[in-house]
Amino acid sequence: MNRHVTELEFERGLADIRTALERLEKAEAKGGPDVVAQANKVRASYDQALTEIYRDLTPWQRVLISRHPQRPRFLDYVATLFPDFIELHGDRHFGDDGAIVGGLATFADRSVMLVGEQKGRSTKENITRNFGMPHPEGYRKAERLMRTAGKFDLPIISFIDTSGASALQDDEARGVSWAIAECLKTQANLHVPIIAVVISEGMSGGAIAIAMGNRVLMLEHAVYSVIAPEACASQLWRDVSAAPEAAAAMQVSASQLLQLGLIDRVIPEPIGGAHRDPEVAAQYVQAALREEFSLLANEGLDWTTHRYEHYRHLGRMELLMDGSQTTGNGRH
Amino acid sequence: MNRHVTELEFERGLADIRTALERLEKAEAKGGPDVVAQANKVRASYDQALTEIYRDLTPWQRVLISRHPQRPRFLDYVATLFPDFIELHGDRHFGDDGAIVGGLATFADRSVMLVGEQKGRSTKENITRNFGMPHPEGYRKAERLMRTAGKFDLPIISFIDTSGASALQDDEARGVSWAIAECLKTQANLHVPIIAVVISEGMSGGAIAIAMGNRVLMLEHAVYSVIAPEACASQLWRDVSAAPEAAAAMQVSASQLLQLGLIDRVIPEPIGGAHRDPEVAAQYVQAALREEFSLLANEGLDWTTHRYEHYRHLGRMELLMDGSQTTGNGRH
Amino acid sequence: MDFLRRARGERFRPVEQQALEQLPDDVWHKCLGCRELLYEKDFEANLHVCPRCGHHHRLTVSQRIESLADPGTFAETDHELRSLDPLGFTIRDRRYLDRLREAEESAGVPEAVVSGTASLDGRPISLAVMVMEYLGGAVGSVAGEKITRTVERACDEQRALIIVSQSGGMRMHEGLFSLMQMAKSSAALARLERAHLPYISIIADQTYGGATASWVALGDIIIAEPGARVGFSGPRVLQAIKIRLPEETQKAEFMLQHGMVDLIIPRPQLRATVSALLRHLTSHCSARKAAPAPKRRRITVRSTEARE
Amino acid sequence: MDFLRRARGERFRPVEQQALEQLPDDVWHKCLGCRELLYEKDFEANLHVCPRCGHHHRLTVSQRIESLADPGTFAETDHELRSLDPLGFTIRDRRYLDRLREAEESAGVPEAVVSGTASLDGRPISLAVMVMEYLGGAVGSVAGEKITRTVERACDEQRALIIVSQSGGMRMHEGLFSLMQMAKSSAALARLERAHLPYISIIADQTYGGATASWVALGDIIIAEPGARVGFSGPRVLQAIKIRLPEETQKAEFMLQHGMVDLIIPRPQLRATVSALLRHLTSHCSARKAAPAPKRRRITVRSTEARE
């Protein structure tokens, strides 16, 4: 576990223990059994503190974790889980967006098409990746690669990590809404299975655009939301500082969304979050994907129909009967 | 017939007769039977001279006619033949190219999709239309509309009039070659019939891009060529002024191409060319299209296969047998 | 009828009720485009388009339906669907369910989508019209469900689909349920596409967010009304993320120029255009009905002799 | 072997002949990129890529085939096809047929395309390689026919398609017959697409015109070699129409940046990449072979309880 990550506001309590531990660990190598014992004790209390902090996170705290600068990105998972990944570039129309990466790889002895949203880490990379906010050509690249996957009968795994699609003038001019809509329609039409994994931030149309999976997975501390909590707060609370309330009200965390039937599986994270142990996080993702794969591979499903039914039933509503209200749902 | 058109170099002999006739015609209204008789005589000799000039045009002269500034454009034919035309704009990706126009109309009691290359006439319109040189988004608009036609079982009529696709840096950046290739593939895949009409200039890849008809028609003085004669001359003759020779050598005229089996029908033009009587030219085009339509409408063809076989057999070659050459062709 | 207040989306009541309350001082209306005073009867007759400057004022949902459907043919569907509050959403003790009740009262309709079947010049259509007056046309479970059912009804009953959109975006009060309506409706439209049935998407003023990025953009033909504001992020979202777009960006004319929209049609010509488009896009149906499609066979029209 | 002259496209002879004529002073070659003197054996071993600056020099067609096909598996097809002179084309009394004879002599092959079948790491492929040395890779009836047959052979024999392109454009001497090769080959590629067979399009240096605007652009995966010049109008056409494009425009790297090309792969890694891509794109075939596809049935994996 890497304890040298940027600590978030709500992890403030860790700093003292960590500092003490760092001092002890320096002494540990040449110190006697006393020092080792004490170091072990402090280590245990660090782990304890971390476990307690992460036992009961608020949705807003998860929003902050999902945006943690050291949180593993799509390409970090690719490096670990898909070592033979061949990146394929371009939308064949306009450009090669850095905020969406895609290509071919092998997983569980099967060829798969990967598509994922990619944030940067350095300033330079953030510019290349547009801070993980895809341009229209990114969605068009994703759509093209998904169609290629459909043509060659390859399952698709998509990784979602975006604060939203890019929404500047050029994006409007190149039809960001159109690109997202086409992406959705293409996924709806595909006869291959799609597994979507929300790995960190899944915000708004920019997230659902590539997340129309037959199975939708989320990392434990990832968030998935109709809109960024800040934007929700600013509109409904008329106060951007109400973002934590907005995050709570919109139920953006994985466990809540599983409860609501909006996602299919929560992938656990190591204690202290994926960014404290990216290796273990990748193993958990791998294990979950393997399970999903054995599920998918064994079924001779009509994935198009399966996907239709999957999304067809999302929504909660009631039917008004004879003037009196009867609780029901929207299925027919 | 409109005698007040710009006369081309090889029509120089007409000017004197026309001037004389103009003077007589002014007098004709209030003049006696003598004046009328003389005017009739001069009119006849004008028609005679024109007929003689147009009886035996060289390929290069036809190139000049095909580029005549007053020659009817795609939208002139639309105005006459398709009065209920509804233009549909845009490629849904980047822009709405003025050099390619498309939309729905009725012809011979059937709904059809029209797609055509459009040159301008005024300087302003020429800028909007990029002098009839389509950008990638023009071909992508054409392709989109053709796919729409395929989806809704509508025959396609395409009108070709271009000196070539636009080939500047931005066109390369947006993949002009890719756009043309996709256009070709889409036409190959369509199950609806396509009639292509080369109305004036059909130059190079920019022309064939929308001309992959089950039937290919050409106006009598239109030209259709693998490359503009000037570019051919400059490359093969190393002398741009050899363009007339290049035009002759490449056999760019309608009658030659019919003879070679490269087009299916020549549509006659009024004496002196379509630009001297656009109304009559439009009637001829209408008559030809009506005939094609009755041909197409009565057949329950597999148009995709028909188109495949149509283009599959284009090309002349021989098979070398046992070291000796036997004239043959490329079919198999 | 207080037209001005209604046009600003502050208040809306069904036409019948308005007629009862009409007062003499309401017969003139000030155009929102050119500030000209317009005589109400002319204004109504011109479908709320200013005859002077062409400004397109908002139509009520019933006026919109009347402007498209053949008289007396509109049969509303799914009127009985009502939103729930799946998240128990409250803003400073203000409950979403209360907000819904207020919205219904002020808009005069119980949802942001009114849907039904009708005919247009005799052709069967499945029609959905969005209602800006109901929570700013924000899309939640019910709006998404009604759009989806409208698409499915087109599939199942071989109708052409028409959706008139105007929407502020997704309804945040229903969280991810709202976002999923994009996927749900797009999946239905993919089915419609596979059935080769036509869909004409009509953009009225102020169409943003999830609606734009799903059903609005997926029309076979996309028509916008002149001057209609249309885009991805609505103005309030842009404000929240501190982005200012140039004035002209999110406009029908900008979208036409950039290839996203097929046509901009003034409202008085809208019905005729839609009718003509439907005639074209359904012409193969009548052709098929008229004569059963002959079996496909491979023949070569042209002589192979001529070819080589 | 006179490598430098050959690299400039002035002269080309089959490898065997070259070997015979190899003289001691030919063992060093000057790199066209960095002017470094390279030892020929290293240069050959590195597939004509400069180990110092990475400049990709032209490969002969046999080297190209050897670099992709499994040893001994290449079987040439349609070698017997020869151009005719359908237009009786002469340039100042110089006949096209004479030009063809010269081209064959200097290029060592009788057309601008060499085609055949082979395997690549055991997977069956249908392969076409263009030959710049033959009339600058200009496409006429025979080149188009050979490309088309290569595509059809892929369809008919369930092979993956690989085309290595380099071409100055369409062959003007055959007039519209040449232009029609774009339509012919695209139609064949449309058939391949409908058969769901993979096509990998490889762009070598100098690929222009009709080739680019048909088969080059229609690959499922498009790979370019580093620094390869690729574009619509070739330099001589641009010169004729008096257009000067910025240096960087018609380059593989520019095309990658603008989304047209999937990958730029240095030649030494090209074979392995193509092989891996083919493994992925044909994996469904082996999956299908391994187990007969079960009948599709509608089931819902997830519990409907969890959903509402």
Ligand SMILES: [Zn+2]
């Ligand atoms: Zn006004």
Ligand SMILES: [Zn+2]
């Ligand atoms: Zn070098």
